[in-house]
Amino acid sequence: MNFEHTSASLSEVHQSVDTNGKSKWKKIFAFFGPAYLVSVGYMDPGNWATDLAGGSQYGYKLLWVLLMSNLMALLLQSLSARLGIVRGRDLAQANRETYPPVVNFILYILAEIAIAATDLAEVLGMAIGIQLLTGLPLVWGVSLTVLDTFLLLILQRYGIRKMEAFIIALVAVVGISFLIELMLVKPVMHEVVKGFIPSIPDNTALYIAIGIIGATVMPHNLYLHSALVQTRKIKRDVKGIKQALKMNFLDSTIALNLAFLVNAAILILAAAVFFKSGRTDVAEIQDAHKLLDKLLGSKLAPILFAVALIAAGQSSTVTGTLAGQIVMEGYLRLRINPWLRRLITRLLAIIPALLTILIAGDSEVGALLVFSQVLLSMQLGFAIIPLIHFVSDKNTMGIFAIKPITKILSWAVTVLLVYLNMRMVYTEAIGYMSGTGNIFVDGIIILGGLGFIALLLITIIYPLRSRYRKDAAAGIHTTHISLGQLEKPEYRRIAMALDFSKKDEQIITNAIAHGNAYTQYILIHIVESASAKYFGKDSDDLETRRDQEQLDTYIDLLRKRNISAKGVLGFRHRAKEIARIVKEEEAEFLVLGGHGHKGFKDWLYGETANQVRHQVKVPVLVVQ
Incomplete structure (x- = not known):
């Protein structure tokens, strides 16, 4: 774990995709990718229930709601991309620069809750998909989802483009599955087209429409998109930024329209199969899967349905983890090992899912899925409102601040979404309060509601009062800096970690280059045999x-050159032993080689160099 002092969002892949000096088509494809990672949030398992309910109860009549919500999503995601491209800040970093520390910490906690709620929907969706496909009990399906913890780590090792390719492949699986489903169903196209004419048949349809719109824009997607666009290296002039904005809007349009087609396919499937056959009671994913076989008379349809559900859950879980990394680094400037970050996020989702299944049974999974969407709804305003403030500010956005018409549309969408989400939360809270009869619990819910409204008002008003405090700006350096005399340090004791490979010569050379005639060099080697790991220094x-013989040889060779040297063997854990010896020998400088081990150990322990530099308080030189 360490605190980041860099202002780069997703620093390991920041500007890793060069868009300059390419032909027209190569340039276009270089920009394509970020929006596809974002689009999976719009077709995750949390959206399936509302689409199924709308299609089974009202046929094609609510298709226009999906289209309208998709246009809203396109507007807000383009604002998020604009923030990242123009200011070089993700939404979490921009919040940190703007709001007071207490407000920022609350916003951070709410963002983490939103990500945990998103992951909960993914866990339940994947578990249901596994159960439908294999018959495995739901509790085992939920437990198995912990195994994908390391998937993101594997993908990150191959770079952002490979990760984007993996997500696009999963999106393609979902899309192709539903395309085949629609070919099996054969909906009447002129009836489908009528669904794009706005109409609300009754109050229940209004409630489902609110659910569809409310589940459209997810808070973590706004954080995610503002960071992902920064993986593209662009020219930082007016022309380059305009081109990047144009290309990313095109990317968002294509990706979000694909997500719309998937959601529309789910609704059309429910309408053509369930509504047409009079089964208007289908709202659960399991019910839909069970009835597809009976009503269509095809074994392929339910299999494709389950496969699409697993693919949707898996793709969403990767992007959710990335969003978690962005939120933590942006708000706190804190980094932890990716596998630990992933494991914590997944456990926060698995534990409530397992407890619900074990205590209340599989029948309550649907209610838990709804609860995850309510949690998401509560966070939405705290992401959208600051975003609109940031992209509207001419002081920081310059000529790229959004135009008045875009600002009006953005605030109108925000008011609508916040109202619908608050109404959903209010309805759920009133329903719960009427059922408890506990004054203490009711009081907590009321106080929570008042705190929610107060925080919402702060996010609206504060940026208007005090824009972007310079003293808290992350990564913005003051011009009043004195570098002093810049005297060259003299190290009396320099340690070097050797692994008896070809790299040793470079390590020794670099160590000697930082010393002088009076420096003593400490040669360190960690024994990693089975016996050494068990017996330690008694091995x-x-x-x-x-x-020991190899270490003595090195020491003799150095002494023949009048270089003072001593050797120390360490045992068991490499990073801990190197750090311990450096401290015990009172070394003032450390030189070591990069990539001490590879493969699974790298994922499990992290790189030795990274671990060592966090455990010692002396300068560390890593020789690649």
């Missing part, structure tokens, strides 16, 4: 003796 196996 006396062949490998330990050979390592």
